[in-house]
Amino acid sequence: MTFIIMDLEWNNAYCRKIDGFMNEIIEIGAVKLNEHLEQVDTFSLFIKAQLGKRLRSRVKELTNITNADLSTGVPFTNAMAQFRRWCGDDTVTMTWGDTDIRVLIENFRYFNGVTVIPFLENYVNLQKYAQAFMNIEHADQIGLSAAAEKLGLNLADYSLHRALDDSLLTVDIFRKIYNPHMLSSYTLPCGEAFYSKITFKARMITDIHSPLVDQGKMVYYCDTCGVECERISDWRVVNKAFRAIFRCPECGQKVRFLIRFKEYYDHVDVKSSAVPFVEKKKLRARQAGETEPADQAEELL
Ligand SMILES: [Zn+2]
Incomplete structure (x- = not known):
């Protein structure tokens, strides 16, 4: 040798x-x-x-x-x-x-x-x-x-x-x-x-129906309550990641949840993150010192 x-x-x-x-x-x-x-x-x-x-x-x-x-x-x-x-x-x-x-x-x-x-x-x-x-x-x-x-x-x-x-x-x-x-x-x-x-060239998966997208990972649990949140918007593809708004049924908190799947030769790497979600109208109203309008997350997505 x-x-x-x-x-x-x-x-x-x-x-x-x-x-x-x-x-x-x-x-x-x-x-x-x-x-x-x-x-x-x-x-x-x-x-x-x-x-x-x-x-x-x-x-x-x-x-x-x-x-x-x-x-x-x-x-x-x-x-x-x-x-x-x-x-x-x-x-x-x-x-x-x-x-x-x-x-x-x-x-x-x-x-x-x-x-x-x-x-x-x-x-x-x-x-x-x-x-x-x-x-x-x-x-x-x-x-x-x-x-x-x-x-x-x-x-x-x-x-x-x-x-x-x-x-x-x-x-x-x-x-x-x-x-x-x-x-x-x-x-x-x-x-x-x-x-x-x-x-093999690693690539992001942008088709949500791909069998490589683990649907079991497309869920978000509330940071505070630990319960499974409900998705209140459709999934969107933004910068090769999937994004949706979730709401906690317990505390009512809303988050923008992001998850991305990257395909390698022999495995799929999954990364996710979440940030508090504030509707644009609410944000604008808050900045202007007005009363906050009702929830309109769906409409705003
Ligand atoms: Zn909660």
């Missing part, structure tokens, strides 16, 4: 064929480790840009890659063939975050017309693994440098932001958090399900 720790640099370039921008890979760097985590070899190669002939200034600053460097690169297809030979078989590939993999898929699709990455056998999102290892919430994605510092590595020892440098830093992070048993549960075989999942 060999570990391949890989990092890519890319340049966002306009592409006439798709009439849009895509991240064109311009450099690949990687470190190969044996099962004892000893360094066996390194790989570093510039990829000749075919879409973005000039580097964006941000990429130049961030990576110190120059336009001259790029002209020494080899075309994507050729570079990937070299890399595949270098990787060999029986590998676990790792990257910090899975963006590199998404970008690779995009580039393979565009330049080679294939939807799979030929050298990818098994994959670990090392960022995800590291966060679990260090007990960091999934929501705050930790950067490579921040993780290194947290683990006591001295960043001054590394030159950063070139693909091979970042890979070498990632290797040292990996060595500090290596736990074979835990790692195995983060190692994904790169079959069909892997590609479906990684290329």
